[in-house]
Amino acid sequence: FFFFQAEDGIRDAQESRGLGDVYKRQNLERLNLNDIFVGRKKDEIPESLTNLTKYLASNEKLYAMDLSNNAIGPNGAQALAPFFETTKTLKVLIINNCGLGIEGARIIAQALQKGNVNLEVISMARNRIEDDGVTHLASSLRNMTELREVYVFQNFIRKEGMKNLLEALKSTTKLEALDVQDNYIIEGSVDALISIIYNSEKLKVINVSDCNISEDSNERIIEALEATNLKFEKFGYNYNELNDSDLAKRFLNVLVTENPNLKRLDIKGNDFSKNTKKYYQETLKAANKLQVLSRFESDDEEEEDDQTQLFSDLKV
Numbered sequence: 001f002f003f004f005q006a007e008d009g010i011r012d013a014q015e016s017r018g019l020g021d022v023y024k025r026q027n028l029e030r031l032n033l034n035d036i037f038v039g040r041k042k043d044e045i046p047e048s049l050t051n052l053t054k055y056l057a058s059n060e061k062l063y064a065m066d067l068s069n070n071a072i073g074p075n076g077a078q079a080l081a082p083f084f085e086t087t088k089t090l091k092v093l094i095i096n097n098c099g100l101g102i103e104g105a106r107i108i109a110q111a112l113q114k115g116n117v118n119l120e121v122i123s124m125a126r127n128r129i130e131d132d133g134v135t136h137l138a139s140s141l142r143n144m145t146e147l148r149e150v151y152v153f154q155n156f157i158r159k160e161g162m163k164n165l166l167e168a169l170k171s172t173t174k175l176e177a178l179d180v181q182d183n184y185i186i187e188g189s190v191d192a193l194i195s196i197i198y199n200s201e202k203l204k205v206i207n208v209s210d211c212n213i214s215e216d217s218n219e220r221i222i223e224a225l226e227a228t229n230l231k232f233e234k235f236g237y238n239y240n241e242l243n244d245s246d247l248a249k250r251f252l253n254v255l256v257t258e259n260p261n262l263k264r265l266d267i268k269g270n271d272f273s274k275n276t277k278k279y280y281q282e283t284l285k286a287a288n289k290l291q292v293l294s295r296f297e298s299d300d301e302e303e304e305d306d307q308t309q310l311f312s313d314l315k316v
Contacts, residue, residue: 033052
């Protein structure tokens with residue numbers, strides 16, 4: 001396949017025209033624009049995005065695009081909207097840490113919906129899209145029948161927004177990965193998460209770490225896991241008040257017993273007793289899976305950031 005990666009602190013508006021012409025000629029399938037606007041003023045970026053993406057309108061093969069780590073904001077989202085409204089081939093959209101906010105998320109979500117874009121992967125993490133932004137996104141995701149992976153971690157999403165997102169995903173039959181770390185899963189959104197666990201036959205990656213899940217909700221989630229036959233490869237459950245020893249052991253048992261392909265289990269920040277920690281270590285060692293277990297505690301912010309990136313493992 002054709003691939004193009006732009007980097008090294010480019011582009012101004014004029015350079016973007018030339019780069020856009022390169023994209024047009026190559027008829028790219030995968031396009032990595034991660035962190036290309038280094039040193040650009042935020043009011044220069046929308047024009048650059050317009051110049052870049054207008055050349056992609058006639059592209060009949062573009063499958064994946066990564067726009068992460070650029071100061072796109074709502075104005076840049078508006079510049080991107082015509083492309084999202086017209087693309088017929090885009091399946092993977094990664095747009096993390098772009099300062100979208102609520103308005104930027106709304107603009108992109110509505111453009112995707114207007115263009116009937118049927119994504120397989122969407123990552124809109126670290127954009128502070130909050131409840132209103134993710135509600136707009138949920139409306140567009142509801143009709144995406146090919147959706148396999150959704151990443152919206154660290155977005156200040158609270159109960160109503162999370163409920164709207166998870167309810168939109170309940171009937172997504174091909175869902176394999178869901179990462180909503182560092183938002184809120186409380187009250188009605190717990191019900192929606194449980195419905196996803198029951199309804200998703202292909203789900204193999206969940207990250208609900210740092211989601212303020214209560215002890216009562218933990219039991220209901222574990223009951224859902226016990227009642228299904230999902231084969232998880234990664235499960236993130238840091239800092240979720242999984243403090244009860246019996247619940248913690250049931251949680252581990254269902255993951256180890258039912259998941260021969262388990263590669264990662266994040267469990268930091270839950271108030272485990274010494275006996276519970278020992279049980280985890282011994283059980284995983286007996287299953288030859290001790291290497292999948294995270295540390296029980298960590299105050300290293302850089303490590304936490306690295307763990308988030310490893311969990312998502314996104315690339316174009």
